Amino acid sequence: MAKKTSAKKRCPRPYTLGKRQKSMDQTRAKIINAARALILSENALEAFNIDAIARRTRITRMTIYNQFGGRTGLLEALFDDLAQRGEMYRMAEVFQKQNPIEALKAFIAAFGRFWTRDRIIIRRLRAMTALDDELAKADTARQERRKQGATVIMKRLNEKYSLTSSKTLKQRVEILFTMTGFEFFDTLAGESHSPEEIVPQVQNSVMKILGINVEF
Numbered sequence: 028m029a030k031k032t033s034a035k036k037r038c039p040r041p042y043t044l045g046k047r048q049k050s051m052d053q054t055r056a057k058i059i060n061a062a063r064a065l066i067l068s069e070n071a072l073e074a075f076n077i078d079a080i081a082r083r084t085r086i087t088r089m090t091i092y093n094q095f096g097g098r099t100g101l102l103e104a105l106f107d108d109l110a111q112r113g114e115m116y117r118m119a120e121v122f123q124k125q126n127p128i129e130a131l132k133a134f135i136a137a138f139g140r141f142w143t144r145d146r147i148i149i150r151r152l153r154a155m156t157a158l159d160d161e162l163a164k165a166d167t168a169r170q171e172r173r174k175q176g177a178t179v180i181m182k183r184l185n186e187k188y189s190l191t192s193s194k195t196l197k198q199r200v201e202i203l204f205t206m207t208g209f210e211f212f213d214t215l216a217g218e219s220h221s222p223e224e225i226v227p228q229v230q231n232s233v234m235k236i237l238g239i240n241v242e243f
Contacts, residue, residue, distance in 0.1 A: 030205050055094055057084050062105050066151045075155070077101070099161045102152070106169065109148065113141035118176070127183035128239070131203075132230055134180050138173075138207040139226035146222065149209055155206075170208075177203040181237075188239060206233050 030157065061083045065075045077098055081088045095101040110116075118137055124130040156166045181199045194202070205211060205228055212222035215229070 047224055058091055059104055059108050062101055066148050102162055103165050109145050113144040115141055127187050131180050135207055136226050137229050139212060139223040142209050142212045142222040174204045202235060
Protein backbone atom coordinates (compact mmCIF):
# COMPACT_ATOMS: atom_id res chain seq x y z
CA MET A 28 0.00 0.00 0.00
CA ALA A 29 2.84 2.38 0.85
CA LYS A 30 4.30 1.90 -2.61
CA LYS A 31 0.96 2.70 -4.28
CA THR A 32 0.57 5.86 -2.23
CA SER A 33 4.10 6.91 -3.15
CA ALA A 34 3.38 6.31 -6.82
CA LYS A 35 0.26 8.46 -6.62
CA LYS A 36 2.21 11.30 -5.07
CA ARG A 37 4.61 11.26 -7.97
CA CYS A 38 1.76 11.80 -10.47
CA PRO A 39 0.63 15.45 -10.47
CA ARG A 40 -3.10 15.94 -10.54
CA PRO A 41 -4.66 17.58 -13.64
CA TYR A 42 -5.70 20.73 -11.80
CA THR A 43 -2.15 21.14 -10.49
CA LEU A 44 -0.77 20.96 -14.02
CA GLY A 45 -3.42 23.44 -15.13
CA LYS A 46 -2.43 25.92 -12.43
CA ARG A 47 1.23 25.53 -13.33
CA GLN A 48 0.54 26.15 -17.03
CA LYS A 49 -1.61 29.18 -16.21
CA SER A 50 1.17 30.60 -14.05
CA MET A 51 3.71 30.05 -16.85
CA ASP A 52 1.40 31.73 -19.37
CA GLN A 53 0.92 34.71 -17.06
CA THR A 54 4.67 35.00 -16.56
CA ARG A 55 5.25 34.85 -20.31
CA ALA A 56 2.62 37.52 -20.95
CA LYS A 57 4.13 39.74 -18.26
CA ILE A 58 7.56 39.48 -19.87
CA ILE A 59 6.22 40.22 -23.36
CA ASN A 60 4.28 43.25 -22.06
CA ALA A 61 7.47 44.52 -20.43
CA ALA A 62 9.29 44.05 -23.73
CA ARG A 63 6.58 46.09 -25.48
CA ALA A 64 7.00 48.89 -22.93
CA LEU A 65 10.77 48.96 -23.38
CA ILE A 66 10.46 49.06 -27.17
CA LEU A 67 8.24 52.13 -26.76
CA SER A 68 10.75 53.88 -24.49
CA GLU A 69 12.86 56.74 -25.84
CA ASN A 70 16.09 54.76 -25.74
CA ALA A 71 14.65 51.50 -27.06
CA LEU A 72 17.78 50.37 -28.89
CA GLU A 73 19.96 50.78 -25.81
CA ALA A 74 17.38 49.96 -23.14
CA PHE A 75 16.10 46.67 -24.52
CA ASN A 76 17.91 43.83 -22.79
CA ILE A 77 17.19 40.92 -20.47
CA ASP A 78 18.44 42.75 -17.36
CA ALA A 79 16.08 45.67 -18.00
CA ILE A 80 13.12 43.32 -18.41
CA ALA A 81 14.07 41.40 -15.27
CA ARG A 82 14.12 44.66 -13.29
CA ARG A 83 10.83 45.86 -14.74
CA THR A 84 8.98 42.57 -14.14
CA ARG A 85 10.83 41.40 -11.01
CA ILE A 86 11.25 38.08 -12.76
CA THR A 87 14.65 36.42 -12.62
CA ARG A 88 16.93 36.46 -15.64
CA MET A 89 17.05 32.66 -15.49
CA THR A 90 13.27 32.45 -15.83
CA ILE A 91 13.33 34.78 -18.82
CA TYR A 92 16.08 32.73 -20.46
CA ASN A 93 14.17 29.51 -19.75
CA GLN A 94 11.05 30.97 -21.38
CA PHE A 95 12.66 32.57 -24.43
CA GLY A 96 16.27 31.45 -24.70
CA GLY A 97 17.59 35.02 -24.78
CA ARG A 98 17.05 38.45 -26.30
CA THR A 99 16.48 37.25 -29.85
CA GLY A 100 13.96 34.63 -28.75
CA LEU A 101 12.11 37.27 -26.76
CA LEU A 102 11.96 39.58 -29.76
CA GLU A 103 10.66 36.69 -31.86
CA ALA A 104 7.93 36.13 -29.26
CA LEU A 105 7.11 39.82 -29.45
CA PHE A 106 6.77 39.54 -33.24
CA ASP A 107 4.40 36.59 -32.74
CA ASP A 108 2.38 38.63 -30.24
CA LEU A 109 2.13 41.48 -32.76
CA ALA A 110 0.95 39.03 -35.43
CA GLN A 111 -1.75 37.76 -33.10
CA ARG A 112 -2.88 41.28 -32.22
CA GLY A 113 -2.81 42.23 -35.91
CA GLU A 114 -5.08 39.27 -36.77
CA MET A 115 -2.60 37.60 -39.10
CA TYR A 116 -4.28 34.31 -38.20
CA ARG A 117 -6.98 35.42 -40.64
CA MET A 118 -4.54 35.09 -43.52
CA ALA A 119 -5.86 31.57 -44.13
CA GLU A 120 -9.15 33.18 -45.21
CA VAL A 121 -7.28 35.07 -47.94
CA PHE A 122 -6.13 31.91 -49.72
CA GLN A 123 -9.52 30.28 -49.39
CA LYS A 124 -11.13 32.89 -51.65
CA GLN A 125 -12.07 31.42 -55.01
CA ASN A 126 -11.64 34.66 -57.00
CA PRO A 127 -7.93 35.61 -57.23
CA ILE A 128 -8.79 39.31 -57.47
CA GLU A 129 -10.63 39.08 -54.16
CA ALA A 130 -7.68 37.16 -52.74
CA LEU A 131 -5.32 39.92 -53.90
CA LYS A 132 -7.52 42.60 -52.32
CA ALA A 133 -7.72 40.64 -49.07
CA PHE A 134 -3.95 39.99 -49.05
CA ILE A 135 -3.21 43.72 -49.29
CA ALA A 136 -5.90 44.58 -46.74
CA ALA A 137 -4.51 42.04 -44.27
CA PHE A 138 -1.13 43.75 -44.23
CA GLY A 139 -2.70 47.20 -44.05
CA ARG A 140 -4.51 46.03 -40.92
CA PHE A 141 -1.40 44.35 -39.50
CA TRP A 142 0.93 47.30 -40.08
CA THR A 143 -1.59 49.64 -38.42
CA ARG A 144 -1.64 47.65 -35.21
CA ASP A 145 1.23 48.73 -32.92
CA ARG A 146 2.77 50.84 -35.68
CA ILE A 147 5.34 52.53 -33.45
CA ILE A 148 6.55 49.22 -32.04
CA ILE A 149 6.91 47.84 -35.55
CA ARG A 150 8.98 50.88 -36.55
CA ARG A 151 11.28 50.36 -33.58
CA LEU A 152 11.60 46.64 -34.25
CA ARG A 153 12.43 47.30 -37.89
CA ALA A 154 15.20 49.65 -36.76
CA MET A 155 16.52 47.05 -34.33
CA THR A 156 16.46 44.43 -37.07
CA ALA A 157 18.79 46.58 -39.17
CA LEU A 158 21.35 46.58 -36.34
CA ASP A 159 21.07 43.00 -35.08
CA ASP A 160 22.30 40.15 -37.29
CA GLU A 161 20.41 37.41 -35.42
CA LEU A 162 17.19 39.38 -35.45
CA ALA A 163 17.74 40.18 -39.13
CA LYS A 164 17.91 36.46 -39.93
CA ALA A 165 14.63 35.83 -38.11
CA ASP A 166 13.03 38.78 -39.91
CA THR A 167 14.25 37.47 -43.27
CA ALA A 168 12.38 34.22 -42.61
CA ARG A 169 9.21 36.15 -41.82
CA GLN A 170 9.53 38.27 -44.94
CA GLU A 171 10.07 35.14 -47.01
CA ARG A 172 6.70 33.83 -45.85
CA ARG A 173 5.09 37.04 -47.09
CA LYS A 174 6.86 36.61 -50.43
CA GLN A 175 5.60 33.03 -50.66
CA GLY A 176 2.08 34.34 -50.11
CA ALA A 177 2.57 36.95 -52.84
CA THR A 178 3.79 34.20 -55.17
CA VAL A 179 0.67 32.12 -54.60
CA ILE A 180 -1.56 35.13 -55.31
CA MET A 181 0.30 36.06 -58.50
CA LYS A 182 0.28 32.50 -59.85
CA ARG A 183 -3.47 32.32 -59.37
CA LEU A 184 -3.91 35.66 -61.16
CA ASN A 185 -1.74 34.44 -64.05
CA GLU A 186 -3.81 31.30 -64.40
CA LYS A 187 -7.14 33.12 -64.61
CA TYR A 188 -6.35 36.42 -66.36
CA SER A 189 -4.20 37.54 -69.26
CA LEU A 190 -2.08 40.23 -67.67
CA THR A 191 -1.17 43.01 -70.09
CA SER A 192 2.05 43.89 -68.32
CA SER A 193 5.29 42.65 -69.90
CA LYS A 194 6.70 41.89 -66.45
CA THR A 195 7.66 38.35 -65.56
CA LEU A 196 6.01 36.43 -62.73
CA LYS A 197 9.06 37.01 -60.57
CA GLN A 198 8.87 40.76 -61.18
CA ARG A 199 5.16 40.83 -60.34
CA VAL A 200 5.82 38.95 -57.12
CA GLU A 201 8.56 41.43 -56.18
CA ILE A 202 6.18 44.34 -56.84
CA LEU A 203 3.42 42.87 -54.67
CA PHE A 204 5.96 41.95 -52.00
CA THR A 205 7.37 45.49 -51.92
CA MET A 206 3.96 47.14 -51.92
CA THR A 207 2.75 45.09 -48.97
CA GLY A 208 5.82 45.84 -46.86
CA PHE A 209 5.73 47.97 -43.73
CA GLU A 210 7.96 50.72 -45.10
CA PHE A 211 5.73 51.20 -48.16
CA PHE A 212 2.53 51.44 -46.12
CA ASP A 213 4.15 53.53 -43.40
CA THR A 214 5.50 56.09 -45.88
CA LEU A 215 2.20 56.43 -47.76
CA ALA A 216 0.21 56.75 -44.56
CA GLY A 217 2.49 59.40 -43.09
CA GLU A 218 1.45 60.88 -39.76
CA SER A 219 -2.11 61.82 -40.72
CA HIS A 220 -3.41 58.40 -41.81
CA SER A 221 -3.15 54.80 -40.71
CA PRO A 222 -1.78 52.13 -43.06
CA GLU A 223 -5.24 50.54 -43.06
CA GLU A 224 -6.78 53.78 -44.37
CA ILE A 225 -4.62 53.73 -47.49
CA VAL A 226 -5.41 50.12 -48.42
CA PRO A 227 -7.69 51.13 -51.35
CA GLN A 228 -4.91 53.32 -52.75
CA VAL A 229 -2.42 50.46 -52.55
CA GLN A 230 -4.89 48.00 -54.05
CA ASN A 231 -5.56 50.22 -57.07
CA SER A 232 -1.86 50.99 -57.54
CA VAL A 233 -0.97 47.29 -57.50
CA MET A 234 -3.64 46.56 -60.10
CA LYS A 235 -2.38 49.27 -62.44
CA ILE A 236 1.29 48.43 -62.09
CA LEU A 237 0.65 44.73 -62.65
CA GLY A 238 -1.53 45.42 -65.67
CA ILE A 239 -4.59 43.69 -64.32
CA ASN A 240 -7.46 45.02 -66.46
CA VAL A 241 -10.35 43.71 -64.43
CA GLU A 242 -13.13 45.65 -62.71
CA PHE A 243 -11.92 46.20 -59.18
